[in-house]
Amino acid sequence: MKQIYLDWAATAIPDIDILTDVNRIALTYFANPSSVHEQGLKAGDFLMTCRNNMAKVLDIRDDQLIFTSGGSESNNLVLFSLLKKLKTDSILKHHPGIIISGIEHPSMYEPARTLSNIGFTLDFIRTGRNGIVDLDDLKGKLKKDTVLVSVILVNNETGAVQPVESLTEIVRKYSGNTGRYIHIHTDAVQALGKIPFSLTGSGVDSASFSAHKIRGPRGVGALYLKDIEKIIPLYSGGGQEKNIRPGTENLPGIYGFFRSAEKAVPAVHENPGKMYALSCYFIREIKEIKNAVIIPEERLNFESSQFSPYIISAAFPPVPSEVTVRALSEKGIMISAGSACSAHSSLSRGRVLKNMGYNPELYSSAVRFSFGNTTTEEEINTAISIIRDTIPRLTGIAGA
């Protein structure tokens, strides 16, 4: 049975050409980039080349780019840098404020909750039923002690693109009035190579990225920092990555990340309408299924720029998410219940849809279809016919 992989938002099918080159680089530049002998300098120079090239792809300066082990580390790094920057006694005295959305990835949501347990105040921007944060609500939540605002650029469960640029304008305006710096972060893991965006144009102070979501190697990510001096990271060690991220540089992984970004990022601009058309077609076909609910329901009415065409959320109540995932898996269609990153915790399951105002029956039956750069029209057609055949049987069994 031919398998169709529609779980690209969990991880992409790696690019074999890139992985092969990654191994070549691992052998050619095998030395520690921090070593000062000939091989070390050679590796150090190549690291600089990778950083320059990747910075060009992201349209930023190379001194604004830090490599990490992935998106989760990048998010945690930014959040916990607050602990070192603000001093513990001051935190306990002044309770500086953090504002995030209720639809953040767990690697932002969970550490923010940790900070709220150790002295910070934590507020959540309201999210509409459309999956988009309410900026008017943000306006009312900014306080003079607010130190960080973070909103995910493309939500990993619904594909909803958040208005980060407008958010930044609001925060900067507020900040201009109070004279206090507010750090604006965005988790851009599901945005890279999927939707067009400009880091400098958005005005954010930092953004997280991951290689494995765009066919690059596992275990490598990045962090954009508008002004590296404004971050005082908690973790430390040998001073690598300009003292922002310790540990021997994963040079082969960094090279692989650049290679995958170099392919994926310009491709977003090449044929922007194609993937959008495909996603609309998929949504329309799924909508036809009895009991099917597209999340958000009116997604097709939104502009193409408001949702990533690579992520589609739908629910088939009363069939539990896991049942749908397993039934489709048996037919060769690989999809996800919520996100893979919430699979370990039943508590966090459904949190995103719940915060959008959906009820338990709906969010416990939601699944995620996610596409990748190599997803073909043929695959989508086959998937649709299998889904349209499978779901009604499941809803029948479930007594709907």
Added chain:
Amino acid sequence: MKQIYLDWAATAIPDIDILTDVNRIALTYFANPSSVHEQGLKAGDFLMTCRNNMAKVLDIRDDQLIFTSGGSESNNLVLFSLLKKLKTDSILKHHPGIIISGIEHPSMYEPARTLSNIGFTLDFIRTGRNGIVDLDDLKGKLKKDTVLVSVILVNNETGAVQPVESLTEIVRKYSGNTGRYIHIHTDAVQALGKIPFSLTGSGVDSASFSAHKIRGPRGVGALYLKDIEKIIPLYSGGGQEKNIRPGTENLPGIYGFFRSAEKAVPAVHENPGKMYALSCYFIREIKEIKNAVIIPEERLNFESSQFSPYIISAAFPPVPSEVTVRALSEKGIMISAGSACSAHSSLSRGRVLKNMGYNPELYSSAVRFSFGNTTTEEEINTAISIIRDTIPRLTGIAGA
């Protein structure tokens, strides 16, 4: 010119067979191990197999093994878990104590200093001129508020093996009297596959490991946790690695780590005398050079188990370390000035030797020779003749 790589303690020359298999695994088990569809479950099962196999190599239970991005992350993870476990207000009130040595790797030394700036008290166990920590000194430094003691198992600059087993006995005895738990950590990065040791036998609560030091892939490490329940990590996210370490599991990297450990660890027991004899021979030959100082001077008088035969420290005053490294590099011999991990900070340079009681003239002229599993007698002989030819010219120029 044939190059001889003697900087294995900075990073090992990767094993091409392992890297090739890593890519095969990346394609075979491409899905996210947390996904619940068929491919995800397959990846999840394979992750379990890797964990089981690696745990066997380390002679621990598989529920005691957490994969990270490397040794630096493992060390930071253990230290900063104290922040979450002990609560900020309690830390500021009680100033819990951390005891480490002055010869720790920067990824332990620097975060410990950070903790000392945010409420913890930090004490250092005295290190003898022989590079070994003084356990009598530790006895006087244990206090009822001590919460963590950490000593590196094999020092990364001198190769000195620290008496971690005896240290554990002392700490446990003290802990038994006070009834308070003290976490004992060891950075075992330079020990794995280089010296025989038993994690359970040593009695430590946690230990850090890195794959790239033993010919495995970059960007993957591990953390042994005797009792996983005793650690409450600061970083969080999708709940991977039993909630200890967030981020999509680097399955190919983890597999590569297991493969490199499976080769390196049993090899330690196969011919333990061979590498020791080679290191003694090297030391004797280097000692003959005018002005040469082996660190510690009396290293040859120690038992074979007290120094890793893979790391040898020597100084050629008054020639600055960098001059020696570059001169030998020009002759094809790749060695290190201190450790690669201290290359980014002139402040941390020399810290290890300084804490052993050496003076600036000596530690600023110290270099590290480090061997690997594939280092041959022939390479060592060639290196010796080049070193014996090069150093006297340098000391001559330096006016010694």
